[in-house]
Amino acid sequence: MRQGVPNREVAEQLNIPRGTIGWWRCEDRKLRGEVYRQPTDCPKCTGCDFDRAAYSYLLGLYLGDGHIVSKPKQRHLSIFCNAEQTGLIAAAEEAMRKVMPSPSVGRNRKPGCIEVKSYTKHWTCMFPQHGPGKKHTRKIALEPWQQAIVDDHPWQFVRGLIHSDGCRITNWTTRTVAGERKRYEYPRYFFSNKSDDIRKLFTDTLDKVGVGWTTLARGSDPFNISIARKASVALMDLHVGPKY
CATH class of the missing domain: 3.10.28.10 (Homing endonucleases)
Known part of the structure; x- marks a missing residue:
């Protein structure tokens, strides 16, 4: 073990539970006064x-x-x-x-x-x-290093938000053309979140990538962001798309 052989391999060689090997290693460190620091790639x-x-x-x-x-x-x-x-x-x-x-x-x-x-x-x-x-009960703000990443990869950020609290749906409406009532369907994106801060992070990023949006309130709650303009929906389809 002092040569760096993982606990799993030692356990397999000796046919002993991995937890036992881990306890042995812990006791060995205590005897030698070694402070264990778990490796990380953070x-x-x-x-x-x-x-x-x-x-x-x-x-x-x-x-x-x-x-x-x-x-x-x-x-x-x-x-x-x-x-x-x-x-x-x-x-x-x-x-x-x-x-x-x-x-x-x-x-x-x-x-x-x-x-x-x-x-x-x-x-x-x-x-x-x-x-x-x-999250909606406390302040949510990006640190400068996070904002720099979002600025460099805005579509990935938008995609993550849509894949979590968003959706792509098909709306429909009717219009009278030449005296005849016709039904029209069109795609639309929604993002819904109770946090004012998170919604603003979303809409600020949409502004940077040229996507038009509106706030669609239900009652007095402005929790829903709507993207319905044809050009903006086309951009969203190109970079985000529906969840699957």
């Missing part, structure tokens, strides 16, 4: 390079349907996906692995959804927006 802690486009997408997913648990014995990032949208589930997993390859990534099936989880305490380093309570 970009913020190590300064190592990472996939910034994947991070911009993952940031959008986190702000929409993401959650971080940070407790002494329970630390992970969770993204909640519709169980039927297998492409979204795979994209969330891929983004996590591209940003931090070392932590294990798994899936947890819940009623109607799949929880994609990546296990490491360092997700709080990458998402400083983490905090107690729901």
Whole structure:
């Protein structure tokens, strides 16, 4: 073990549970007075390079349907996906692995959804927006290094937000043409989120990429952002597309 052989390989060679090997290694470190530091590839802690486009997408997913648990014995990032949208589930997993390859990534099936989880305490380093309570009850602002990434990869950020709290639907209306009532259908994007800050991050980024939008209030709640202009929908279809 002192030569760096992983616990798993030692356990297989000796036919002993991996937990026992881990305890032996822990006791050996105590005897030698060695302080254990868990290895990490956290970009913020190590300064190592990472996939910034994947991070911009993952940031959008986190702000929409993401959650971080940070407790002494329970630390992970969770993204909640519709169980039927297998492409979204795979994209969330891929983004996590591209940003931090070392932590294990798994899936947890819940009623109607799949929880994609990546296990490491360092997700709080990458998402400083983490905090107690729901996101819409506290201030959400990007740090300068995060904003620089979003500025460089705005479409990935928009895509992550749409894939979390957005959708692409087909609306319809009727018009009278030459005395005849005709039905017309047109595609439309929606983004719905209770956080004023997150909605503003979304609309500010839409402004930067040239997408027109409007606020569609239900009652007195301006929680819905609508993208319905033909040219803007075409841009969204080119760079985002529907969830799948």
